[in-house]
Amino acid sequence: MTPEVHNVNSVLHHWTQGDTRLYDTLLEVLNDPGLQSRELVFILQSMRGCVAQLDRTHEVLVGSLMKVNWPNQEEGVIREYRSFLLNLLSAHTFYLRAGLRMLVRHFLPDTSESEPEAETKALEDKKYINIHLVLRAVSSLIPMTWTVLMPLLSNCCPFILRPLYHLECFFTNLLQIPAYMPSLRQPILELIVSKLIQLDVRSPRCEIECTEGDKQEVDQVMFQMEVPSKHQDDNMPDTAEHVGAQKLDVLMELLLKYIHDTSYKKDVCDWDTCKKLYRELLLVFERIVLPTCASSHCQFFMFYICSFKPALADGFIDYLWTRFQNPNSETVFRQTSVAYIGSFISRAKFISIKTLKTCMELMVEWVHRYLEEISAETIFADVSHHAPFYSVCQAIFYVFCFRSKDILDSEKGYKWAAGLQLQRIVTCRLNPLRSCLPLVVETFSSVTRIYQLAFCDTIIEKNKRCTISVSTQNNDGFAVQTEILDSFFPFDPYLLNRSGELVRPLYREYTCGAVSTPHTKQHLQMEDDDFLTETENKVAFGTSGAPMSHFGVSQKPPASTDFLNYGTSPGFKHV
Template identity: 40%
Template sequence: MHGKEASTSGKSVRFGGKVAETLAEYKQGNRNDYDLLIHQLSDPDIKSASLLSWLQELRRAVTVMSKEFESLVAIILRVRWEKHDTEVVDEYRAFLVDLVSAQTVYLRSVLKMLLRKFLISPEPKDENEEDKNKRKENETTCFRHVHTSLQMIIKIVPMTPQFLMPVTSDCFPFMRKDVYIQECFVKNLLIVTQYVPRLRQKILELIIEKMILIDVHVPRTVIEESEDAEDSEGEMEDVMFEMDGVVDDTMVEHQCNIQEEDDEEDKVTDDDKNCLRPMKHPLANTLDVLMKIILEYIYDICHPNAEFDIEATKELYRHLLLIFEHVVLPTHACCHVQFFMFYICTFRPGFLDLFLDYLWKKIENPNTPSIVRQAAASYIASLLSRSKTVPMSTIKAGLDVLVTWVNRYIDCQDGSTKSYADVNLHGPFYSVCQAIFYIFVFRHKLILESEKGLAYAKGLNLERIITSRLNPLKVCLPTVVSMFATITRNYEVAFCYTVIERNNRAIIPVVSQTQCGSSSQLTNMNPLDSFFPFDPYLLHMSGVLLEPLYQKWEGQQVNDDKEQLSGEDDNDEEEEKEYSLYTDKESMLPLGITPTSAMCVSPGFRFASFGT
């Protein structure tokens, strides 16, 4: 024993020789003091005074702590240093900086130790407010210590950023981990982008990749079923079962007394509850929390000090566009993550134009894979239809470009041996046609109610497209085709029903053989495998940021000046009447015309409110 060390907080005892002597003896084959040192540093209840003494000696010995002392370094990195006194924390950070500057072989291990400090324990379920505040304070202090340590290491070791990303990827929590763990880790990664700006694109890309993985694991139907199941359970709890002919007068009176108040407050209360309550599906809830973090981060970067910064937005837009190209665009049928591009494009019209131009270049480039060209067409259609910030001039310009390209394509196919309906041959063509139909369906009121709107719509010469030998009405999604046919017939812009009826009579069931050798009969109602990237947003908390920017499906209003509807119930009735205009028109079709469904969940034509 080499004496006792006194401190202001008490006494602590340490065993063994000096660290430099212990390491020298270890090299000569004597492990006694070395093993004793490791044992003392492994003590979870090690006193701050003892740890401070060891750290001071270890700092002086970092030059000799080569790879052969890896076991000692591993033990030091396991110390819960963030829970000790400020003096110990400062000394530990100084040791880390000295270690990685003298022995870069330990840089990856040090970075991994620091990043794992972001992986805190899940929130206790039965925690009182006082304990919660104390835990939050401790977590905040720990995170601050980690960020300070990272900044010091990055300043001393310039090669740190190139090691940081692989370590970050390794430490990223699994998607089924508790949502609070995911939230803390992602928030701290975004803080890292503030003092390591050159890593911002890579960090954002990593986060969005993980979010995409969650998104594809919770399809829209799964989220809707989870929410509907909860709503059904809530309704069942409110059902009052009564005996035959027996009514509790007290209960009836009580319900009557509160009915008026409930009617006034229901709309606000229900909306607030939907915004604040977590999603019922665990993965959907995690995605909701992460989307809210990302959207708030985008807003904060673009609006420092609550004022819009065009240069900061341009730089962030470039990063997000690259991430969109590498991660999001090639991913089919993700439901929510792509809304980060929708969001940033609403800040200024110029960013919307840039994004549309980027997507259009993907479509018109024949060297781009067909699946990417088709996805780009879906994004253009959905963005022009769903964003409230899109001006009328941009909608018309988009339709003009799409229609011109389609007409050129038809011209090139005239006289060709491949001039027939085939998705495999003409996939991008059909996707662009569907984009035209989709945009026209969503924006027909805005277009036709504008000055010379009807003349503009007829000038698009949509009749030539729908009657071409490539027959886009046969391939495009039946819901879109049906709505497009109804609207164009109503305004006499184009007449599609003859072509639709001929297509319906020509439909032949497709027989495919399974791996077992048996045959199955299929009818492919979505040969394009279409999806609509900006379908109604289902997530509650993050949806609050998008709702004011999102264009709902409005249908066609009833022209009755005498009827004035107000309140939520009246709006629902109005929606049903608007919708009935389309279905009623189909019932009045001439004999021989097959009516088709005018509503499908996917394009969201009947979604009256955002996020439902």
């Protein structure tokens, strides 16, 4: 290297005089990938003394410095570069965007390998530490840093088709930023969840089950439906594992561990910190997850944080119920909200019986009040006009299928359940048994028949024979029948393996267990029930009277084979 370029002040002086030879030489040296650390230190030390001269006319020179790969250099280079950058950005804030963009781009690994060696990963981790030290210093020095940084994080975020290692590195670095810029936590969480949603909708539940589940077990419990083979569906992935699901699994684990580590200090929940994080996540849920109708796993971050404190779960339910009750909300959002309530209180093990009963009372009371307020002329089960009503009915049926044992085992549980007046709901003129999902209806009918809380069989058989002429128009202008409610069960079984280790201990699988009350024992001892066929008796209780799955197989299915696993994504479309 020409010794003259070490004196950057002299180089700039010659440039102002019209002599650009040394200036061009300096640019060539900075753009040389073989630039030695010792030479770079000399240049940075010299340039730090003339930072004031580096106005907009020297954007090319500053741009060349921004391209230097300094984070993996020796400690002397890192120290000099950090000092130069801080001086530059504090003296000329118009370089702030370029400086932050350079730092953010270093959040991605330098290697193009999808699975680098451990030594390479260690070097990358060291680089990220240096980047965060500089970024923390910049944020402390320049208060406007956070307003410029967030758009850059969004623009530089890698596309979801990039290798998993790249996504994992970038998101790990994102989650470290709130430690020194807490005002960015909520938008960063929103950015991460938006990417998880994209991965989620690209990884349909049916594909994950076919590629990652145990096919033999799936065949046993798919409710007498054939699992489509790869030859039957050309869109099925050919790989042994679903790539999108793998990425989603790793990134969901990152998010869930961040939620836990932020909320817990020394294995004790920090209530103030946890409550603040919950509010931010609830805002993210409202903006990103709730309007999305094709997610299967992303929404479980709310499920997870609600398990930390009963007050959080109650608050989540209250938020959803408030949204449902708002008559100004769009119908689809009201339906989604009540679907979340039903699925949440059915699946979450941490929901107390008191909360369960309160939710059921709210929903049942709303249904009875709705029936009282509708006009006498309303005789047909019109899903298009009464969608919120049918959604609440389906949530009631769904919850009762899951939690009937808990309800009836509780103190005065049978009396409380009888007070819900379920018979009035199933026999009302809006005929919810006609419009709700058949599997939910059949299961609800079996459960309520056993406990003599409602008798649905006659109505179900009548509905099978009748055709209700209710028509709307689709996008093409053709009349279509809308008899069955579009169904969505957001907390269907969690199929991802790594992140599932955090979710499954909190998750309730469907069991067809009987309630140990005198009223129930009478039914358990009956060999021939007037309502149950021989097959139904075996399905419900098994030949020995012990709880069994609905399929007559041993009740320990994998996570992907829950009895009420409908696989109804995307959204309200029942597949």
